[in-house]
Amino acid sequence: MKTIEQIDKIKATVLYVLEHMKNGVDYIHLFKVMYFAQQEHLVVYGSPIMEDSFLARKHGPVPAFTYKALRALEGKVAVESDEMKSFTDALNVNIVDGHQIVTARQSCDLDELSGSNIKILDKWIARCKDVKAFDLSDMSHDKAWSKAKAQSEKTGEDTKITMWDMAEAGGATVGMLNVIRERQTNKRALELC
Template sequence: MFEFTTDKDKAVHAALYVLKKVGNADYHKVFKILYFAEQFHLKSYGRPLTGDSYQAMPYGPVPSFLYDVFKAAEKGTSPFDEATERSGAFSVTRHGKMPIVKALMEPDLDELSESDLEALEFSINENGGLKFDELVKKSHDTAWDKAEKNLDIEMSYFDIAEAIGTSKEMLSYIELQAENSSIRLK
């Protein structure tokens, strides 16, 4: 399995962009909108939007770094300095069991390319109005299922792209992009 290097600033500003568009939201909604934006970007442009490592969790894919940032915002600390440093962009409060995320700053659009914004807008428009259960069902795609069945919590970007019917040519291009970026093969 290969993974792209996480662009941590882009991940934060992509989440800020989502929150600007949909308003305060729970972790789940933000994470699923970002996941589907990643898929769209992979299929359309052959590279992920943020490169964050997606984990196959019970309610669907979760971006690992951004999860750490949100938890740091909620708890005020993290064992990961990079997450703590970026957590000031968000506040997190709990309403019952659901942690609600609020953006404390505007997204820096210089951190997001035109294709990033296109993917985010597409995903917000398609998924922003979906309910929790609908997002769970939709995100339990073949990439999630494959990671879950193999007891491998980390999802492959190749599988994520393949799950939405990315062409063989684009899949080959994604593989080439992965080889040419800061990738570690597993």
């Protein structure tokens, strides 16, 4: 279960992307901007932009919580909590030419995003906005996705892409990978307290 703070950060990230793609965006563009930005933030700073786990799906990495919220907007899954409802209330999903298009109903709370978050999101919004959806999908089929996808094919269940694997596939140094591992270990230890 995500905390209110984690959901607010995911919401701010999604709304930031949508504010910069004014006419709305399909799921693939939204998810790939989120993935590539998350990956680069891990490589450069050793920390994620947001706490949304990426699953290895057919068309590349999919942010699990964001996707579930969008599916709730489509009426395909139930809204699980008041926190998720606050997230779904910020978005619209419409079908345009057979594609789900996401638009914002609220403005992004910039207090939720750091300067490094914005810098990297801006970079990936610019890089992805004019690329065809399936080309983005192909670009996201990196080593981290392949590893998790192979595992999901063995188990028949969606498999999370680890932050370590995501950062390694993005070219993180051994030193940065060790920082990421240490931060993840400390985070898990604190969650057990």
